[in-house]
Amino acid sequence: MATIRASCGNCGDVQLTTGDVTVRMCVTTDEGEYRFECPSCADLVVRHAEQRTIDLLLAAGVALTTWSLPAELFEARDGAPISHDDLIDFHASLQNDDAIAAFFADLS
Numbered sequence: 001m002a003t004i005r006a007s008c009g010n011c012g013d014v015q016l017t018t019g020d021v022t023v024r025m026c027v028t029t030d031e032g033e034y035r036f037e038c039p040s041c042a043d044l045v046v047r048h049a050e051q052r053t054i055d056l057l058l059a060a061g062v063a064l065t066t067w068s069l070p071a072e073l074f075e076a077r078d079g080a081p082i083s084h085d086d087l088i089d090f091h092a093s094l095q096n097d098d099a100i101a102a103f104f105a106d107l108s
């Protein structure tokens with residue numbers, strides 16, 4: 001296993017093995033980061049990484065996990081944004097059993 005030198009915000013430079021580090025890539029944006037648990041203070045350290053760094057870590061045998069942005073971010077939107085008053089109205093409607101029953105009755 002290769003030795004990887006990284007930096008913890010609390011402890012400074014720390015030495016890790018490839019098994020201690022994980023690379024996470026967003027498949028939507030191609031942005032990535034690496035993360036590890038500091039062997040000294042046990043903090044989870046997460047660092048943004050350029051593609052070159054990611055390539056080096058992966059070539060050394062670091063595990064890769066991927067994720068993507070939620071599809072809801074790309075949905076077409078229209079109408080006014082939800083306001084504070086909308087939230088208060090929604091909260092009040094959740095207190096009204098008859099309104100909830102009417103809502104579900106409309107769905108069927």
Ligand SMILES: [Zn+2]
Pocket residue numbers: 008009010011012038039040041042043
């Ligand atoms: Zn640390």
